[in-house]
Amino acid sequence: ITIMAAAARFFVRGAHPKLSFSGVCASAQRSLGAGLLKLSPSCASRTKTHKRHAAHFTFQPDPVPTQYGPTQKMNLFQSVTSALDNTLASDPTAVIFGEDVAFGGVFRCTVGLRDKYGKDxxxxxxxxxxxxxxxxxxxxxxxxxxxxxxxxxxxIYPAFDQIVNEAAKYRYRSGNMFDCGNLTIRAPWGCVGHxxxxxxxxxxxxxxHCPGLKIVIPRGPVQAKGLLLSCISDKNPCIFFEPKILYRAAVEQVPVDAYTIPLSQAEVLQEGSDVTLVAWGTQIHVMKEVANMAQEKLGVSCEVIDLQTILPWDIDTVCKSVAKTGRLLISHEAPVTGGFAAEISSTVQEECFLNLEAPISRxxxxxxxxxxxxxxxxxxxxxxxxEAIKKMINY
Amino acid sequence: MYRGFPLDLFMAQCYANADDLGKGRQMPVHYGSKDLNFVTISSPLATQIPQAAGAAYAVKRENINRAVICYFGEGAASEGDAHAGFNFSATLECPLIFFCRNNGYAISTPTNEQYRGDGIAARGPGYGMLSIRVDGNDVFAVYNATKEARRRAVAENQPFLIEAMTYRIGHHSTSDDSSAYRSVDEVNYWDKQDHPISRLRHYMTARGWWSEDDERSWRKQSRKTVMEAFEKAERRLKPNPELLFTDVYKEMTPQLDKQRESLWRHVQQYKEHYPLDLYEK
Structure with missing residues (x-):
């Protein structure tokens, strides 16, 4: 008998692989997605193999925002909940749905919302x-x-057809009679250690690669809330990818009231003169650390840019920076071939060719x-x- | 396990160590065995259902008295792939057993939020497919249903859908606390009153085939065996990091080879920052 194995999505909604077979630490887990996120300090000393679970970045919180009213300490999943809460309160048509969202979601992003706003x-x-x-x-x-x-x-791929052929083209194909601009798709994204x-x-x-969509990825709780609220109110279908490793690891003072952060605007997080570092999501925190290391170890001044919106992206901010520094490093976790760094690299090469002191590095x-x-x-x-910065400087 | 997959290989996969047949690439519980005709598990739900139809079609053409069995849950049956697989296997007359374990929950989602028809078995006739619902907590019922399904699937070249009704007593995973969405009483009922293992045990005890003593020593021995395999797997090194780059394609591409070399140069230069001692050389 030939056996086709069942796809056991055993962890799919958040089991902790270490815990799923160690049992020793299982009691430390309280919720589904939580297990994926915690680095399980209670387990950390158990074996040397846990060393590999040490985070590859250090979250660096933003300064406390002052322009949007009172703030509260929130991690990234709580800031998402807060944005959804604001939306449900202010927009009576708004509905939130998906797999397991009713009890709060496997990453706890919708906790309490069903009780507060109703099961419809x-x-x-x-x-x-x-x-x-x-x-x-x-x-x-x-x-x-x-x-x-x-x-x-x-x-998300079973939905690829609905997103690419339907959502992205609804407005265009109907001559702007119909659109699905009120749609926002949220999804946990990126590496998590295991x-x-x-x-x-x-x-x-x-x-x-799909005109008609907007794609947004926040680097922390403050951006998550402001950018998610922008996606929700934006009149185009948006995909909002949430760095899942930051759900709990990232904590900031987040405004309680609703506020928006503009889409398609990159943010210069740190000014510098020698190299421009472009990233988004979790990788921003790697870049900030790299910028410090480059300064300390190499005496190189880096400008760090959080792209924030991947599509349509902020070409001006990036090119203005590269025109100044003459060097560009782009970094993302996705495979290099055909990754979004390729698009940025190509555009910058067209716009800033004469400013470049070294080949653009991915x-x-x-x-x-x-x-x-x-x-x-x-x-x-x-x-x-x-190492890539070193090479660019020594080019 | 009953097919003969060794405990040590289960553990090797869970620990992603150097003995893992999957070369440490997947998360725990994604087993596979070429020798045992068990296609490696993938995380995305229901993708195996249409694939099973294709495999069964190929098996049929080989005319070697074989069938395919495809396992999934009642949650996965909501995916579009499930529809495609059911319909393909019926229209293309594939010798295939669909084995649906309906355990009441897809993580937190109960069946009444998954479907409003009469379960999964009731979908069979809609596809022109034989289907049967069995008490999934009755080992003999499941055995007999599967045996008959296999006989008919092969003899008549057609798919056969089995829906085994059971209950997920455990949490979805060790990261899940299911008390957030169901009552402890509900879980206790199934655990105490209708547990497939205790039911079989009671049956065997009543016939004098098993005793408290057998149970005790068997549990003790099993625990010991598992803990030994566990510790052995934990101590074993991880696979050689070179295996990061192989099997993407059948052959190593020049571009990948370049990436592999650049990783090695980098890791040699910065070796203190990489856990090389945990991996095979």
Whole structure:
């Protein structure tokens, strides 16, 4: 008998692989996604193999924002909840749906919202991503606000047709009679230390090849809330990828009231004169550390830019910076070939050719699937980025 | 396990160590065995369902009295791939057993939020497919249903859908606390009243095939065996990092080879920052 194995999505919604077979630490876990996020301090000393789970970055909080009213300490998943809460309160048409969102979601982003706003506004769907997005498009076309959750960005592909052929083209193909601009798709994104092939992907480049979509990735709680609220109110379908490793690791003072951060605007986080570093999401924190290392070890001054919106992206801010520094390093976790760094590199080369002092450098994932046990070697860590800076300076 | 996959290989996969047949690339519980005709598990849900139809079609053409069995849950049956797989296997007359374990929950989502029809078995007729619902907590019922399904699937070249009704007593995973979405009483009921293992044990005890003493020593021995395999797997080194780059394609591409070399140069230069001592050389 030939056996086709069942796809055990055993962890798919957040098991901690270390814990799923150690048992020793299982009691430390309290919620699904939580298990994926915690680095399990209670387990940390158990074996030397846990060393590999040490985070590859240090989260660096933003200064406390003063322009949006009172703030509260929130981690990234709480800031997402706060944005959704503001939306449900102010927009009576808004609905939130996806797999397991009713009880709060596997990453706890919708905790309490069903009790507060009702089960017709925050609800589970059957387990079907193409259904979730198709349903969301319908909600949006009918004029209501649709906020769809795909449980992991790695599982968005069954919905690829609905996103690429439907959501992205709704307005264009109908001569602007119909659109699904009220649709926002949220999905946890990026590496998490032990997520392997199907809980680590950064699929933004697939969608960046699709005119009509907006793609946004925040670097921390303050940006997450402001950018998510911008996506929700934006009149185009948006994909909002949330760096899952930051859900708990990133804590900031986040404004309690609603506020928006403009889409398609990159943010210069640190000014510098020698090299421009461009990244988004988690990788921003790697870049900030690299900028400090470059200053300390090499005496090189780096300008750090958080792209924030991948599509349509802020060409001006990046090119203005490269015109000044003459060097550009772009870094993302997704495979280097056909990654969004390629697009940035190509555009900058066209716009800033005469300003360039060295070839544009990409430090990205290798052209392989995201590997489980080899993650420490796979990721574009600070040492690889630092080495790339050295090479550019010595070019 | 009953097919003969060794405990040490289960552990090797879970620990992603150098003995893992999957070369440390996947998360725990993604087993596979070429020798045992068990295609390596992937995380995305329901993708195996249409693939099973294709495999069964190929098996049919080989005319070697074989069938394919495809496992999934009632949650996965909501995916579009499930529809495609059911429909393909029926229209293309594939010798295939669809084995659906309906355990009441897809993580937190109960079946009444998953479907409103009469479960998964009831979908069979809609596809022109034989289907049967069995008490999944009754070992003999499951055995007999599967045996008959296999006989008919092969003899008549058609798919057969089995829906085994059971209950997920455990949490979805060790990271899940299911008390957030279901009552402890509900879980206790199934655990105490209708547990497939205790039911079989009671049956065997009633017939004098098993005793408290057998149970005690068997548990003790099993625990010991598992803990030994566990510790052995934990101590074993991880696979050589070179394996990060192989098997992307059948052959190593020049571009990948270049990336592999650049990683090695880098890791040699910055070796203190990489956990090389945990990996095979």
């Amino acid at each position: 506004r925050v609800f589970n769907t059957p387990l079907c991503e193409q259904g979730i997005v198709g349903f969301g498009i319908g909600v949006a076309v009918a004029g209501a606000t649709a906020i769809a959750e795909i449980q992991f960005a790695d599982y 997520g392997s092939l199907y809980h680590s992907q950064s699929p933004e480049a697939f969608f960046a 430090v990205c994932g290798y052209d392989t699937p995201f590997p489980h046990i080899f993650e420490p070697f796979y990721i574009p860590d600070k040492w690889k980025c630092l």
